[in-house]
Structure formats: C-alpha cells, structure tokens
Amino acid sequence: MKFPKGKLIAIMGLSGCGKTTLLRHIGGALKPTRGYVKMDGQVMHELDADGLYAMRRKMGMLFQFGALFTDMSVYDNVAFQMREHTDLPEDLIHSLVMMKLHAVGLRGAQNMMPSELSGGMARRVALARAVALDPMLMMYDEPFAGLDPISMTVIGDLIRRLNDALGATSIIVTHDIQESLKIVDYVYFMANGVIVAEGTPDELRASDKDFVHQFVHGEMDGPVPFHYPGVDYRQALNLRA
Amino acid sequence: MGRTTLDLWVGMFVVAGIAALVMLAMKVGNLGTYNVSESYQVHAYFSNIGGLKPKASIRSAGVLVGRVTSISLDTERYEANVVMSLDKRYQFPKDTFANILTSGLLGEQYIGLMPGGETEMLKNGDQLKQTQSAMVLEDLIGKFMYSKASETAK
Amino acid sequence: MAVVSTIRAIGNRVVSAVWRIGVASRFFFLTLIYSGNSFRRFHLIIKELFSTGVMSLIIIIVAGLFVGMVLGLQGYETLKRYGSESALGVMVALGLVRELGPVMAALLFASRAGSAMTAEIGLMKATEQISAMEMMAVNPIARIVAPRFWAGVISMPLLAALFSAVGIFGGYLVGVVQIGVDEGSFWSQMQAAVDFREDIMNGVIKSLVFGIVVTVIALFEGFDAPPTAEGVSGATTRTVVTSSLAILMLDFVMTAIMFRGA
Numbered sequence: 001m002k003f004p005k006g007k008l009i010a011i012m013g014l015s016g017c018g019k020t021t022l023l024r025h026i027g028g029a030l031k032p033t034r035g036y037v038k039m040d041g042q043v044m045h046e047l048d049a050d051g052l053y054a055m056r057r058k059m060g061m062l063f064q065f066g067a068l069f070t071d072m073s074v075y076d077n078v079a080f081q082m083r084e085h086t087d088l089p090e091d092l093i094h095s096l097v098m099m100k101l102h103a104v105g106l107r108g109a110q111n112m113m114p115s116e117l118s119g120g121m122a123r124r125v126a127l128a129r130a131v132a133l134d135p136m137l138m139m140y141d142e143p144f145a146g147l148d149p150i151s152m153t154v155i156g157d158l159i160r161r162l163n164d165a166l167g168a169t170s171i172i173v174t175h176d177i178q179e180s181l182k183i184v185d186y187v188y189f190m191a192n193g194v195i196v197a198e199g200t201p202d203e204l205r206a207s208d209k210d211f212v213h214q215f216v217h218g219e220m221d222g223p224v225p226f227h228y229p230g231v232d233y234r235q236a237l238n239l240r241a
Numbered sequence: 242m243g244r245t246t247l248d249l250w251v252g253m254f255v256v257a258g259i260a261a262l263v264m265l266a267m268k269v270g271n272l273g274t275y276n277v278s279e280s281y282q283v284h285a286y287f288s289n290i291g292g293l294k295p296k297a298s299i300r301s302a303g304v305l306v307g308r309v310t311s312i313s314l315d316t317e318r319y320e321a322n323v324v325m326s327l328d329k330r331y332q333f334p335k336d337t338f339a340n341i342l343t344s345g346l347l348g349e350q351y352i353g354l355m356p357g358g359e360t361e362m363l364k365n366g367d368q369l370k371q372t373q374s375a376m377v378l379e380d381l382i383g384k385f386m387y388s389k390a391s392e393t394a395k
Numbered sequence: 396m397a398v399v400s401t402i403r404a405i406g407n408r409v410v411s412a413v414w415r416i417g418v419a420s421r422f423f424f425l426t427l428i429y430s431g432n433s434f435r436r437f438h439l440i441i442k443e444l445f446s447t448g449v450m451s452l453i454i455i456i457v458a459g460l461f462v463g464m465v466l467g468l469q470g471y472e473t474l475k476r477y478g479s480e481s482a483l484g485v486m487v488a489l490g491l492v493r494e495l496g497p498v499m500a501a502l503l504f505a506s507r508a509g510s511a512m513t514a515e516i517g518l519m520k521a522t523e524q525i526s527a528m529e530m531m532a533v534n535p536i537a538r539i540v541a542p543r544f545w546a547g548v549i550s551m552p553l554l555a556a557l558f559s560a561v562g563i564f565g566g567y568l569v570g571v572v573q574i575g576v577d578e579g580s581f582w583s584q585m586q587a588a589v590d591f592r593e594d595i596m597n598g599v600i601k602s603l604v605f606g607i608v609v610t611v612i613a614l615f616e617g618f619d620a621p622p623t624a625e626g627v628s629g630a631t632t633r634t635v636v637t638s639s640l641a642i643l644m645l646d647f648v649m650t651a652i653m654f655r656g657a
Contacts, residue, residue, distance in 0.1 A: 255549075
C-alpha cells in the first residue's frame with residue numbers, strides 16, 4: 001500500500017476489518033507483528049521514543065469523535081500544539097489560531113468550551129487543531145461518523161481543501177462510501193486485514209467485483225453474509241424437522 | 242492569558258496554607274517562645290535526673306527562662322550532664338542552685354533555678370555547681386517505709 | 396477440584412495485584428522523570444492547584460472546625476474527671492497536629508480531589524484525548540499527570556495545616572468561649588507541650604507522604620482505567636478505597652517511627 005505525496009486516499013472496509021489498527025500502525029502507537037510501516041524513509045517501529053515523537057510532529061490526526069481536550073477552550077485546543085512544540089510569542093500564536101479557526105469557519109467560537117459545541121462544530125475544531133502545525137501527513141479516523149448530511153459535506157469539503165492547501169498527504173479511514181468517493185483520489189478496500197480491491201473512485205463505481213459492488217451499493221447480502229456464523233437456525237429455535 | 246482570577250484564588254490558597262503553618266509554629270508550637278540566637282549555655286551535673294527529657298523547661302520563680310538542650314551520662318563521674326540554654330535577658334549569679342522539680346504530683350519534670358547571692362554572673366559554658374537531683378517516688382516511699390520500720394522497732 | 400481452582404484464583408489475584416503495584420511504581424517513576432516540563436511552565440501546576448487545592452478548601456475548613464469542636468467537647472469531658480481541664484489546649488493541639496490534621500485532610504482530599512482526578516483522566520482516556528495527545532507528540536504523563544501530581548503534593552501539607560489551625564480554633568471556641576476553660580492556660584500549656592520540629596514538622600512530613608500516595612493512586616487508577624463507563628466508575632471507587640486504606644496504614648507506620656521515643 002502506498003500513499004504518494006499530495007494525494008487524498010481513502011481506506012474503506014467493513015467495521016472491524018483493521019482500518020483503525022492500520023492508522024495506529026502508521027502513527028507508531030502499535031508495533032506490527034509482521035511487515036513494516038515506512039514513512040519519510042524511516043521504519044516507524046524501529047524508531048526510539050524521541051524519533052517517534054519527532055515523526056509524529058509531522059503528522060496530524062483527526063479522531064473519530066474529535067477528542068478535543070474538554071478542559072480547554074476552543075482557542076486553547078487549537079493553540080495546544082503550538083504552545084507545546086514551539087516557542088512562538090503569544091501574539092503570533094493568536095494570529096495562527098485565528099487563521100486555522102477561520103479556515104474551518106469557527107472564528108467566532110474561539111471562547112466556547114468543547115461541551116458547548118455541536119458534533120459537527122467539534123469535528124471542525126478538531127480539524128483545525130490537527131492541522132495546527134501544518135503536518136505533511138494527515139490521518140482521519142472516521143471523519144464522517146455520526147454527522148448530519150450538511151456537516152458531512154462541510155467536513156468532506158474542508159478535508160479536500162486543506163489537503164490541497166497544505167500539499168500534504170491525507171489518509172481517510174471511513175466506511176461512508178458516498179461522501180468519500182466524492183473527494184478522494186484513490187481508494188483501498190480492506191477486508192479481514194488485507195487489501196481486496198483498489199482503484200480510483202470511478203473505477204470502483206464501475207467495478208464488477210462482488211465485494212466492491214456490495215459495499216459501494218450497500219446491498220444486504222453478498223460475499224459478506226447478513227448472518228453471523230452460528231448454529232443452524234432451526235436448531236436454534238428448537239424446531240424438529 | 243485570562244487566568245488572573247484563577248491565579249488570585251490559588252494565591253489566596255497558598256497564602257492561607259502558609260499562614261496556617263506559621264500560626265501553628267508560633268502560636269501553637271514553641272517556636273515563638275524559644276529563640277536559639279539569643280541564649281547562652283550552661284551545664285550542670287545531677288546524680289539522678291529522674292524523668293527529665295531534652296526540651297524540658299527551665300523556670301525561675303515559675304517563669305520560663307530556658308530549655309534543656311541535651312542530656313548525657315558523664316562516664317568519669319557517673320553523673321548525668323545536663324546542658325541548658327537560657328534566655329539572654331535573664332542573668333543569674335554564679336552560685337545559682339539548680340533543682341529538678343515536678344509540676345504537680347505526676348506532671349512533667351523541669352529544672353528550677355534558685356539564684357544565689359554572688360555578684361558575678363553566669364557566662365556561656367559555665368557550670369552550675371550546686372544541684373539537687375530529682376525526687377524519685379520509689380526512693381521516697383522506700384525512705385518513708387524504712388523510717389517507719391525503725392520507729393516501730395524502738 | 397474446587398479447592399484447586401480456588402487456590403489458583405487466589406494465586407492469580409495475588410500475582411495481578413503485585414503486577415499492578417509494579418506498573419504503578421513505574422508510573423510514579425515516569426511521572427518524576429517527566430516533571431521538568433511542568434516546572435518550566437508553572438501555570439500548568441497553578442491551574443491544577445486551583446482544582447485540587449482551592450476547591451477542597453471549603454470541605455477542609457468546615458470539617459476541621461467541627462473536628463476541633465468535637466475534640467474540645469470530648470477532651471473537656473475526659474480531662475474534667477482528672478481535674479486537668481487546663482490541658483485541653485495541649486490535647487486538642489497535639490491530636491490535630493500529629494494525627495487528625497494530616498490524616499483527616501488526606502482522607503477528605505482523597506475523596507474530594509483524588510476521585511475527581513481519577514474520573515477526569517479516565518474520561519480523557521475514554522474520549523481518546525490521551526491518544527490524541529500522544530499522536531500530537533505530547534507526552535501525556537508530562538502534560539497531564541505531572542502537573543496534577545505536583546499540585547497534589549503542594550496542596551496536601553497546606554490543607555493539613557489549615558485543617559489543624561481551624562481545628563484548634565474550633566477547640567478554642569468550644570473549650571474557652573463556650574465552656575470557659577482559662578484562656579491563658581489553654582494557649583500557654585499548648586505552647587509548652589507542642590514542639591515545632593517534633594510535632595509540627597512531623598505532621599507536615601506525614602501530609603507530604605499522604606499527598607504523594609493519594610495523588611499517585613488517583614492518577615494511576617485514572618490512567619489505568621478501562622475506557623468505558625464502568626471502567627471509570629470502578630477506578631474512581633478504587634481510588635477512594637485504596638488511598639483511604641493506604642493513608643491509615645501509612646499513618647500507623649509513620650507514627651510508630653516518629654513518636655515512639657516521645
């Protein structure tokens with residue numbers, strides 16, 4: 001699997017097929033039992049703690065539910081990394097934070113606490129926070145989960161625009177097929193931890209592979225069965241034939 | 242930073258805590274009444290100190306004038322060597338008499354100083370020559386029994 | 396068979412308890428190593444001092460006042476039988492400074508601030524805030540744990556001193572103002588009997604130790620909590636129970652060491 005620079009790539013698959021695990025491997029939070037993750041010429045799991053932290057500074061990650069720091073205001077959340085990793089003067093940080101918040105359209109919400117935000121707003125603040133240090137690799141873990149259609153479009157559009165503005169590489173992990181096919185450059189399909197299909201959005205829409213077809217069109221039965229493997233239905237109901 | 246009220250509260254908390262510690266030290270503890278810098282040291286030998294402990298008070302006419310700093314056994318004389326530090330404000334004659342007393346019947350023991358008549362005053366490091374040891378209750382009872390016994394024998 | 400499995404279950408529990416103690420010790424050690432950052436940015440500690448120290452003030456003051464008043468009342472009733480009511484000040488002050496101040500303040504601190512710390516960190520973990528911080532290349536032990544640890548260690552002796560001071564005032568209110576023990580002997584006997592180094596400093600040392608133990612337990616339980624609702628609530632309960640027991644046991648050990656000679 002390759003993530004070339006400047007592209008927006010989606011990783012799709014069923015729940016529980018290892019998408020989030022893949023992101024954790026990229027971030028170095030997990031050590032692979034087999035294989036390796038190579039980024040910027042370095043193998044992630046061979047880095048020591050300092051090297052890993054240095055690498056993570058070049059990454060931004062948007063968590064499934066935003067994971068904003070609940071004890072800080074929106075402003076402090078976005079300023080968090082700048083304060084932790086740089087010695088920038090406070091007025092410069094202020095301008096940077098305002099720029100980031102403006103990009104996601106939430107300049108007016110700077111003094112609110114995360115608990116006062118709606119789900120979509122929280123996701124946008126988290127997005128502003130993730131790009132605070134202009135990372136070269138952005139990771140999105142289910143950016144569309146639990147959002148209304150309007151917020152979904154807004155987030156999708158923001159992801160696309162931020163990717164192009166930063167010139168960064170973006171990886172979106174999602175199972176929201178329609179929204180992501182609209183914005184990404186390339187798609188990988190995963191099932192049970194391996195890649196089963198890949199291609200550009202148009203190729204996938206036209207694909208005749210059973211699995212891809214079932215997934216893209218959201219059909220109930222196909223290669224992925226509706227029923228979890230179990231005992232015979234008649235036996236389970238104690239019926240005698 | 243917009244944290245000024247928070248800083249104020251924390252400041253008040255720290256100040257109150259330290260004030261409580263100082264109050265404990267001065268008003269409740271003995272730090273306020275006992276000042277090492279303005280004292281002079283004398284020592285005395287007692288044949289028996291009873292239950293006297295370091296930091297026991299030293300009183301003259303009932304007024305607190307100092308404290309016992311250390312107690313050790315002098316192995317040449319086999320007597321207790323008691324070092325006392327006395328408040329600089331109170332000067333005593335050379336022939337002052339040191340007496341181990343008990344406050345109340347069973348209370349704590351302290352050293353009582355009875356000034357003599359000499360004109361020369363005690364200096365730092367001097368020795369109090371005249372001492373009287375602690376009254377040990379067992380000894381007293383023993384003496385009493387003994388004298389009773391000899392009385393009835395007559 | 397049942398015996399074997401029971402023994403095996405007990406063995407497993409013991410092993411996992413020892414394991415946890417090991418992990419907690421390593422956690423404590425890491426906290427100390429990564430403390431430098433929180434001293435360079437002291438406002439992090441100040442922020443936590445507010446939520447641990449200042450927010451515990453009211454409960455400490457009210458509890459201290461009432462404990463002191465009860466001590467004054469009970470002490471008077473007992474001392475009256477021996478005709479030594481004048482020693483009331485000594486009794487109240489020594490009881491508070493040596494034992495009740497540090498111990499009661501630590502128990503209240505564990506249930507007020509310790510449980511809050513555990514719940515806060517447990518929830519941060521449950522909502523992926525800790526993972527997010529790690530992904531931003533910020534060490535959560537340095538950024539979240541260490542400032543809270545030092546805030547706890549700083550505020551504990553101050554709270555204990557406040558508890559003792561307020562308690563002595565409560566004893567004074569009941570003993571002198573209400574019952575009418577002689578005010579002069581109340582204070583002077585107290586001053587003669589309470590030693591600064593022996594009694595007050597030992598009380599401060601005790602409360603420092605309690606502060607370290609309670610905050611480490613609270614932070615570790617929060618950090619170690621399973622990221623679920625039951626996990627966090629279980630960890631909060633464990634914080635209060637474990638730290639209360641630890642306070643009382645350590646108090647016995649320290650009292651035996653400190654005051655045996657006196």
